[in-house]
Amino acid sequence: MDTSSILPHTPDLRYLAQIIQLAVAPVFLLAGLGAFLNVCAGRLARIVDRMRTLEPRILGSRGEEHDRLLGEVRLLDRRSRVVSTAIFTTVLAAVLISLVVVLLFMAFLTGYRYGTAIALLFIAAMICTGLGFAIFLHETRLGIRSIQVRAHILEHQADED
Template sequence: MAQPPLIPPTPELTQLAQIIQLAVAPVFLLAGLGAFLNVCAGRLARIVDRARKLEPRILQSRGEEHDRLIREVRALDRRIAVVNTAIFASVLAAVLISLVVILLFGAFLSGYKFGTAVALLFIAAMVATGASFAIFLYETRLATRSVKIGNHILEHEAEAE
């Protein structure tokens, strides 16, 4: 059985293949942002769980213990706000990257030249991505500062039996 002759790709098909190749990198970036959002959401869940565990203890405590628990809950509340900001910046970056991909295909289909818009959106997406990472770094620093192990624990020695 004879093979039909191969039809050389049309310029339009070649251009579409190039657009798909251009869209692959932003799509991988979206996957990375999705993984980062998963980390942020997990961290947020752990912070909220800790705050919920402290709430009943606060209501039952008095004196120095009460003041310590209040300080811890305030720090947790601050961390919740910071993680939420990192999540917002990451989602914003993902939306901007999605717009980049949409405009790449929109330019191909419509013939309009969206090059400047694509470049500006991609720059904005990178700024939002960088901001989300920086905010996340700040949150990890807050978490590290809030964990203070007292010297009485660090220097504690068990009594001999």
């Protein structure tokens, strides 16, 4: 066994305090990701509610109204998939950050050097976090597009009698 990869096993309380200090930043990051997930879940719930409202209206509509409602439901379906993807990548980031914290404490308890693994996990977590934010940005753009579809109503002129 290569002993150069093993630190002297000394779970000293002085070192534990340092490990706790190192773990604080990732834990705050987890709290921020939790708040972001709450926003994503709220958007997803609103999308689902809107889809459920439109479903019976689609079945009872015809012509242009049917086509408009169907287009809106298709956009809502796409948005729900995009938000779900943002949630997935953000949860994956949270899992990776949790592993970072676990490895910090495992290194303390076992004396093994997990520095490279910790750094790689943290990099992966940051990539997932950024990706989750970028996907969320895309979803908000889709949401704006659904509002702009109705802009024709603002330009509508009532027929003069």
